[in-house]
Amino acid sequence: MNENKKIVRLHAENHSAEALGIIFAYKQKDDHLVYSMYQGESVHEQKIPLEEWVSYEHFFEALNKKKKLMYELQINDKRYVVNLTPLSYTEKPEIMGHCVNITSYQEKKEQIQPFIYHNADAVAVVDLEGKTLQVNPAFENTFGWTFEEIYQKPLPIIPSFLKEPVCELHKTIQSGESKTEFETVRQHKDGHLINVSVTLFRVENMNDWPLCIAFVYRDITSRKQAETALKESEERYRSLIELSPEAIIVHSEGKIDYINPAGAKALGYKSPQDVLGACVYQFVHPDYYDVVKQRIYRMKTENKSVDLQEEKFIHKDGHTIDAETIAFPIPYMGKQAIQVLFRDITERKKTEKLLRESAQLSLVGQLAAGIAHEIRNPLTAVKGFMQLLKETSGQPYYVEMINHELDRIELITDEFLSLAKPQAKTYRDKHVQDILENTLKLAEVQGITEKIHVKKEIDLHLPLVLCEENQLKQVFSNIFKNAVESMPSGGTVTIQLKRFNQENLVVRFSDEGPGITQERMQHLGKPFYSTKEKGTGLGLMVCYKIIREHRGEINFVSELGKGTTVDILLPFKK
Secondary structure, X not given: OHHHHHHHHHHHHHHHHHOOOEEEEEEEEOOEEEEEEEEEOOHHHHOOOHHHHOOHHHHHHHHHHOOOEEEEEEEOOEEEEEEEEEEOOOOOOEEEEEEEEOHHHHHHHHHHHHHHHOOOOEEEEEEOOOEEEEEXXXXXXXXXXXXXXXXXXXXXXXXXXXXXXXXXXXHHHHOOOOEEEEEEEEEOOOXXXXXXXXXXXXXXXXXXXXXXXXXXXXXXXXXXXXXXXXXXXXXXXXXXXXXXXXXXXXXXXXXXXXXXXXXXXXXXXXXXXXXXXXXXXXXXOHHHHHHHHHHHHHHHHHOOOEEEEEEEEEOOOOOEEEEEEEEEEEEEOOEEEEEEEEEEOHHHHHHHHHHHHHHHHHHHHXXXXXXXXXXXXXXXXXXXXXXXXXXXXXXXXXXXHHHHHHHHHHHHHHHHHHHHXXXXXXXXXXXXXXXXXXXXXXXXXXXXXXXXXXXXXXXXXXOOEXXXXXXXXXXXXXXXXXXXXXOOOOEEEEEEEEEOOOOEEEXXXXXXXXXXXXXXXXXXXXXXXXXXXXXXXXXXXXXXXXXXXXXXXXXXXXXXXXEEEEEXXXXXXX
16 A cells, blocks of 8 residues: 555656646545645645545546546636546555646636637637537638537548548647648538638647647638639630740840740740740840840830830841831739740741732833833834945944944843743753753853853752743853853852752852942842943843742842852752
């Protein structure tokens, strides 16, 4: 017995070391309960009889349940929490009790009770076993359960798929940790899930003993719906941007922050990642630096979009892109940026140019037909009489000079008619190298008399080209003639025929003449514009017309003092 008392006392001392309060042990003796020991606040000093702490009902309830029993009681003007623990290692049934004065805690509880009751967030308090002790009206409104329905029961708002992690969470909170505003879901009484932000923590007494766990639930369904709607809107917008056939760039502080696949492709890059972070002026044509800077300044200062206008960009391979652009300021990634939409109109510009040239050609053709008709009739008569004069006149030199000029007039009228009168064309599969060689046989004879050296570099293994042979001869002869005439003191004409790419060949004529200025090159091929003193411009205009009808291109590259290169591109037969 004495040994058992020592054990009980030692157990009580251990509890006393952990918490202040009244520590006591009691047992049944005869027909009443008696103290077997006490420690802490002396029960005798407070003159509190044992019957006021416990009753037979409490005694046997603790023994039968073989676990702790906790309850509150009021003694005089103080409020206590009593914990009873059955001792299994004594000979006779014996209970150890721990009593803590919670008067001040109760006062605080009463002070904060209105705060909990009127809180807009749902609040629930459960004991350490998870049974519900208290909920506020906001909890009832949020989850549909009344306090009477769930009192002393586990909270019924945990979805089945979260019960295990929530159980682990409760253990973590009981150990003293807390969780603040983590997002999860809870279940309404009718079964639907509610998005909530949860804060939970352990409630302790003055001696840091855990009393219960408090939960604060904030319904974030509306916010989640707004976030979902915003996310869906952003995804739709991003999909529109990503899949847009129009090129879109977002830049800030001179650096590209975003570019869609169409934009990367338009600039010659395989992936948008290859462009991100690059300087935006890297892709702007130097002629438009000032224009772009002024537009960016206006958008930053006025926060307004700028009107649609044409600009030029630089492709990755260096060629110029004609583009229509519109730009406006936007917030992007937490900072002010500028979004630019641009459309490549290079082909459209070429088409417009072709339409203008076609209209000019049609107009010139009509004019040429009338002029040629009016000139040819009197020209025939003049040439006839000049032939008679040549036989009878004593001035054959002058007659020969007049005849030479008349021949030139006749040649010009023939060029007029070639523009005006549609000619029957027969397209056949031909080797361009054969056509070029045949043309150069006569041209080289002319070159010898003009002190011109002809250098040929011809690929003899190119695919066939669908063409009208005589028209190509006319083009080659005309371009060669222009090259020869650009070098009155002689020089070298280099003629190359080779594959340009998988779809085209190129015939290239390069001379060593004085070259042509960029300004004058813009007008090449226009009627009545020529770089030669006595030229009409009609010969080159006819060349453009012929090559265009063969679905090809004529391109000029020239440098003053070094000469001019003419590239004639023709498509292979498909």
